[in-house]
Amino acid sequence: VLALSQLEIPIVQAPLAGGPSTPALAAAVCEAGGLGFLAAGYRTAGELAAQIAELRSRTDRPYGVNLFAPAGPPADPAVVERYRASLQGEAGPLGEPRHDDDAFEEKLAVVAAERPAVVSLTFGLPPAPALAGLRDAGCSVWVTVTTPAEAERAAAHGADALVAQGVEAGGHRGGFDDSAPGELGLLALLQLVLARVELPLVAAGGIVTGAAVAAVLAAGASAAQVGTALLRSPEAGTSAPHRAALARGDALAETGLTRAFSGRLARGIVNRFQRSHADAPSAYPEVHHLTAPLRAAARARGDAEAINLWAGQAHPLAREAPAGEIVRQLADEARAILGR
């Protein structure tokens, strides 16, 4: 089982489901001495297996795979239908809203066979048999938490480490309950969780500079998880309009939390779609499937105003550089600050 202290450098790649995750990105982070991740979310089990195979052809270092925990009960169809009706003015096809578990069991079988060093969970706890199976396969199991209460539940459930995600983080809030999303800033979250659980913590949310890496290590985290910092690397699968929005480096390009794209709260650079659908319901993954074709069409025509521009609060500082270089520089800067 991988201990966080075994990492050559204390930097973990955020999974970045929904496009940016690629084997090339994960491999670059692993080769730099950090822990690269593949995002299983939204992919088929077969695609995940193929991505793991590609990653393993690129590096023999430890890596991680992130799974979405099975979603809660289906949303009220009337709520989804109302939101669908409100999207009729959007340019592009709508998808069929459906409830599914992101093929959790099939992907679990893939990771149990492939045995990545770490399997992290987003959106909740793994079912107990799943946790036991991953343990048997030799995987460390990490759980994403956004509140001290979630941290206590994950520790009691048997997690090996926690990804403590502050409200600064880009993309989805990774906690257990979309109806009560954690709102804690990262530094507050780290203090509260460290006071209540003994597990190693990976700090996530708005970390884009070496100074911020140093800060979370000083706060007591065992590693920093970075996502937005890597979105502009050539290895990432970030779409062209998403890259362009990030490249503006505009401190006034504010991020905000929205359910407009997926039916689950997530942070992105505020754009026309996000503003227009501020009343989107909590209905995940139904709304994800509803808007997926619409977003694909907008991406294809380069329309940044109609796609999810996931980004953490410090996104204006994200650089365009090879992922390995970014990770090494963050670690070097943090080391220089901390003198260790």
Add this chain to the structure above:
Amino acid sequence: VLALSQLEIPIVQAPLAGGPSTPALAAAVCEAGGLGFLAAGYRTAGELAAQIAELRSRTDRPYGVNLFAPAGPPADPAVVERYRASLQGEAGPLGEPRHDDDAFEEKLAVVAAERPAVVSLTFGLPPAPALAGLRDAGCSVWVTVTTPAEAERAAAHGADALVAQGVEAGGHRGGFDDSAPGELGLLALLQLVLARVELPLVAAGGIVTGAAVAAVLAAGASAAQVGTALLRSPEAGTSAPHRAALARGDALAETGLTRAFSGRLARGIVNRFQRSHADAPSAYPEVHHLTAPLRAAARARGDAEAINLWAGQAHPLAREAPAGEIVRQLADEARAILGR
């Protein structure tokens, strides 16, 4: 002019207007080697002068005074009247809503005469003549900012240092514009501000442990500002029901941002009043004056559900201990972590 690096320990007391600020608290922080503050807000100029005299009788160390920058234009009376009507069911007298500038010029005259080492501003920039007068009096002028844009404006205006206040902070958001309050977590804010301005930064928001002090210093701040961490000290003027709410140390006692008490966004432990008046308008200081007698009555009868329970997000970790001991312990812990 006081340089932050001259502080024996890099800890600044948050001003804590509205009750908790006392000369005894400021003196204890100063004597411990940090920078104590007196909050001028809500007091008369005469009260401020008396408090400064008392502080100076207790310590000859450098101290700071915090002023509210003059408020913007008066709120629409119809908006205030609607909110007043919605408060009729509350137990206790309502005050007369009025617009004022918190006696800015009178207090400015007091500090120009008393020459504290630092004068910090909340809610905006000081008028240029005020800034010049404070400079002439030998005071360092600090400005509270919540966004990189505010930081750039404060730097261009001539501030000597910035108090960078993250969204984790208890009490009022200290930025320039209540209609566009900064939402940045402290670590994201520090990174963004450090990339844009060269001024020394005092980091504020959710800092209750030595590890968090170490974190903001590692992130590049010159000092940490702590408020909630001191609210339970005997030197603070924190009301009994406010103390009791903090003493529960309940990680589930969540904080939230509200305009219910003052007409300006502020963070407190969520209680009945805050939930009941979630639609309170942006109308400061009119709403402050409107609810002040109501809150005084609730405080007198020990009703924590009807008063502002200002607290930062990490409040469950605030300890009951003498202020000097808290400040020294925070500094010692931070020093041990950073090895400096």
